[in-house]
Amino acid sequence: MIDLAEKRQHLNVLMVNTHINSGGAAKMATTLAHGLMADGQTRVTMHHAGDAKVDEVFVGHGSQSRRKVNALLARFGGSRLVIDGGLARHLTREAHFYDVVHLHNLHGYYLDWVTLLKGLVERPVVWTWHDMWAVTGRCGFSFECDGWTSGCSTCKRRHYYPAAWLDFASKEFEEKTEFFSRLTHMVVVTPSDWLKDLAIRRGIPPDQIRVIPNPVDAGNFKPRDVVGLRRHHGLSPDERVALFVAADCENPLKGYRDFKIIVGLLKWRAIVVGKNSGRLPDGFISVGDITDPAGLADYYSMADVLVVPSLFDNYPNTAIESLSCGTPVFGYDTGGIRSQVHPQYGGTVKAGATAELAKLMAKTLPSGKTSEIAEALARHSRGKWATDGIAGKYRETYRSAIDRVLKARRGR
Numbered sequence: 001m002i003d004l005a006e007k008r009q010h011l012n013v014l015m016v017n018t019h020i021n022s023g024g025a026a027k028m029a030t031t032l033a034h035g036l037m038a039d040g041q042t043r044v045t046m047h048h049a050g051d052a053k054v055d056e057v058f059v060g061h062g063s064q065s066r067r068k069v070n071a072l073l074a075r076f077g078g079s080r081l082v083i084d085g086g087l088a089r090h091l092t093r094e095a096h097f098y099d100v101v102h103l104h105n106l107h108g109y110y111l112d113w114v115t116l117l118k119g120l121v122e123r124p125v126v127w128t129w130h131d132m133w134a135v136t137g138r139c140g141f142s143f144e145c146d147g148w149t150s151g152c153s154t155c156k157r158r159h160y161y162p163a164a165w166l167d168f169a170s171k172e173f174e175e176k177t178e179f180f181s182r183l184t185h186m187v188v189v190t191p192s193d194w195l196k197d198l199a200i201r202r203g204i205p206p207d208q209i210r211v212i213p214n215p216v217d218a219g220n221f222k223p224r225d226v227v228g229l230r231r232h233h234g235l236s237p238d239e240r241v242a243l244f245v246a247a248d249c250e251n252p253l254k255g256y257r258d259f260k261i262i263v264g265l266l267k268w269r270a271i272v273v274g275k276n277s278g279r280l281p282d283g284f285i286s287v288g289d290i291t292d293p294a295g296l297a298d299y300y301s302m303a304d305v306l307v308v309p310s311l312f313d314n315y316p317n318t319a320i321e322s323l324s325c326g327t328p329v330f331g332y333d334t335g336g337i338r339s340q341v342h343p344q345y346g347g348t349v350k351a352g353a354t355a356e357l358a359k360l361m362a363k364t365l366p367s368g369k370t371s372e373i374a375e376a377l378a379r380h381s382r383g384k385w386a387t388d389g390i391a392g393k394y395r396e397t398y399r400s401a402i403d404r405v406l407k408a409r410r411g412r
Contacts, residue, residue, distance in 0.1 A: 011036075011398055014098040015046035016091060016116075018108030020058050021291065023247060024317045025105045025130040028191075028214045032394060033057060035215055035387035042395065045098075047091060049110035061087055067109040075165045079107060079138075079172060080114060088112040092119025100398040103127040107140065107162055117179045124401035126394070128189040128212075131314055135202045137173030138164060141253070141312040148173065149201065180204060185404040187397055191315035192336025210397050215390035216320045218382060220293035223326035223374045224301035233285075233302065240268040240368055242361075243303035243327070245296070245318045247289065249276040255309030255332065258354050260284075262307060265358040273299055300325035304369045305361055310334055311351055324381040326374025330361050342380055345373050 015033060019026035029046060036042040037057070044057055052062030066085060088111055095101050101123055106113040131140040137152030145156050147169075155169035180186075180203055188209045190196045196211050227237045235241060242263050246254040249272060256272075260281055263270045272286045273296065280286055290296045300306065306322035308331030315336040319329045329341045333348040341347055347364060349356045365373075 009041055011042045011100070011395060012098045013042060013044045013100055013102055013398065014091070014095055015044060015102045015104065016048075016106070016111070017046060017104035018049050018110055020046060020048045020050060020060075024214075024315075025128075027317050028128075028130070029104050030058075031215050031217050031387060032391060034217075035391035036394065038388065038391070042391075045094075047087070047094075049108065061085070061110075063087070063110050071109045071162075075163055079109075079162060080168070080175070082109060082112050084110060084112045088115035088119065091116055095120060095123045100124040100126060100401055102394075102398070105130055105133070107133050109162070114175060117183065121182050122405070124398070124405045125183060125186040126189060126397055126401050127186060128191075129195055129199065129314075130191075132195075132198065134176060134188075135198050137169030137171075137176070138162065139169075143312055177203065184208075185401060185408055187401045187404070189394075189397060192339055194336045194339075195314055210393075210400075212390060212393045212397065213385055214315055214317055214320060215387040216317070216324045216381060216385040217293060218324055218386055221297050221300065221321045221324035221381075223378050224298060226302055226369075226374075229298050229302040235269065235302065240266070241303045241305075242266070242268050242270050243299060243306045243322070244270065244272050244274075245299075245306065245322075246274040249274045250278070253311050253313070255311055258309040258332075258352070259307050261354040262309065262358045262361075265355060266362060268304075271299055271303060296321070297325050300327050303327050304365060305330055307331060307357075307361075308337055309351075309354075309357070310337065313337060315340065320381060320385045323377045324385065326378045327369060328365065328373065328377065330357060330364075332357070342377055345377060 015029060017025060017029045020030050033044045033046055036044050045059060046057060047059045049063045049067060050060040053060045101120055132142055133140045136142050136148040138155055139157055139160050142148055152169040152173040155167045158164045158167060186208060188199055188204050189212050190199060191213050193211055196209050199209050200206055230237050244259045249256040270284045272284060273290050275289050276286045300322045306327055306329045308316055308319055308329060310332060313335040319340040322329050328345040330346055331337045331348050332351040334351050338348045347360050349360060
């Protein structure tokens with residue numbers, strides 16, 4: 001069992017997340033895990049709901065079939081009905097052998113989060129919020145609904161993930177509020193000031209919140225030979241190319257419909273990465289879902305711009321990956337997107353303002369992306385999102401969480 005009173009150079013971190021390779025939270029968590037271990041003094045073990053494969057870092061609990069059952073149960077009784085096969089109790093026992101527990105997404109039909117948080121009251125906890133789930137009573141993003149500011153008495157978006165047929169949002173809101181009051185040692189990390197402000201409004205004391213942006217894997221995401229890539233993919237070096245990237249283009253949150261309008265106004269070529277079963281407009285190329293970072297970096301590099309017209313988002317990894325590849329980002333001013341774009345080569349507009357965004361793109365890059373722009377963006381990205389720098393900030397945060405627990409114990 002770890003003795004927190006020991007002043008040790010090494011850190012042992014227990015991470016928890018739904019996935020390790022699907023979605024933005026998974027990409028952030030796995031990138032961070034590798035970055036933390038690079039110093040040789042930090043050991044990370046990440047538990048997730050994937051295949052029951054165990055190695056030195058990632059421990060899967062093979063709960064995919066159970067998650068399908070839980071998704072159905074949650075529709076009747078909320079996430080409190082999740083059956084996790086004892087995973088939460090296992091994690092609370094494991095926590096005693098680690099210096100700190102780092103939580104990511106607790107939703108996703110895989111974990112009895114109530115039992116887990118009860119078991120971590122006495123342990124150092126860092127919780128990275130990737131969306132609004134901890135803020136609201138039920139949903140990951142509230143959109144225009146501000147019901148969470150008064151306790152989510154009536155959920156108006158029960159059809160939205162995590163879907164519910166019966167409304168238990170107010171009950172779950174109360175349970176989260178109770179844990180926030182008990183986890184006084186917990187440190188909440190948000191990647192954006194936007195989400196930090198929501199955390200404060202939710203009642204988290206400012207001194208328990210850190211703003212740390214998501215890391216990017218600069219080894220994979222870096223500028224590449226634009227001309228060579230375009231020729232390889234049958235594109236002219238001179239034509240203007242806009243890129244859209246989403247795991248599921250049919251997710252209305254990601255704004256694929258608006259992307260098509262914007263490209264149509266500009267009359268540019270378009271590359272679409274992600275699940276997409278709809279009919280493609282003229283000039284569009286759909287390449288399907290790409291999980292290989294090197295392959296994804298090719299498409300970032302060959303584009304003139306990445307368009308992020310998300311109707312609601314937090315801190316999309318696509319933006320920082322694109323910038324690391326030297327490609328400007330334009331999008332809607334939702335969540336933390338404004339804080340990601342480059343102040344000179346990029347920009348945001350009000351959500352839904354398709355014509356305004358098209359004009360901004362044309363005005364900012366009248367001659368397309370140049371090598372000078374690509375180099376400037378890559379430098380900017382390395383300075384802001386380099387994995388080693390972000391890992392260092394998290395190590396400081398872990399020690400802060402440990403110090404909070406030690407201080408509380410000394411005060412008894």
